[in-house]
Amino acid sequence: MPELPEVECFTRRLQERLPGRCVRSLRVTAPAMLEGLTPGACARAVTGRCVKRVTRHGKHLLVVFEQDTTLALHFGLSGEPRVLADGETAPPHTRLALVLDRGCLVVTDPRKLGRIAVAESPAAYLDAHGLGPDALGLSAVRLGALLEASRSGLKSFLMNQSVLAGIGNVYSDEILFQARLHPRRPAAGLSAGAVRRLHRCLDRVLATAIAAGADPDRMPGRFLIHYRHPGARCPRCGGALQRLTVGSRHAWLCPRCQPQAG
């Protein structure tokens, strides 16, 4: 779930409700999810502070307090934030509860692969994590430069968070399918037309997914996201889809629409 579109939707929901709220207390019930600090230190860092804004970079959601102290949330495979009204009980698998003067921000994460961190500022956090520019709103020229500087295949390139932040397994497949580019094609050496196509599809896929509230059921029928299972056929040409293993992840593609060369 939580690739850029999901995290963008989380961010918008939180941005509507959190600014101006102040932290009464904080509870972390899965200390292993904390990055380099104890639950006590985490609580001390944010208690008493008021939320200025909620923003996002790549798959990371940043709750920025006054003076720029930042609570950074990464959702791993199964994390999700929720704002509870006063008196609402915490849902199952709640790992973090930020009690506010009105309401409460919780993070649920059954698999506990998410991360919780505190930083001096958003910039300090991004820097410490070596994140590349956000995938959304990247210019075609900048994308072209990043492609040329890479020696990876296209799918690995798109998923490398230090190059480009926000794209994961599902959306890298979607973007390459829409752009008709093979996931193992080298990132460098694409034609100008192919770079333009990749840029347009990257932008459009992410924007469409966000507009759909990151809910696959509301995404266009031509999206590959509906067909990531054995036996499915390409929504464009009707041919059999193929599953490759790239790293330890599954890449879905249409071998007819996404030839190795060309």
Place this chain on the structure above:
DNA sequence: AGGTATGTTAATTG
């Protein structure tokens, strides 16, 4: 019971 899962990171190999 066993296989699968959308993320990140460290260790290993080429």
Place this chain on the structure above:
DNA sequence: GCAATTAACATACC
């Protein structure tokens, strides 16, 4: 140094 692969992390779901 870079890129690709594998295992590990912890748990739910089918």
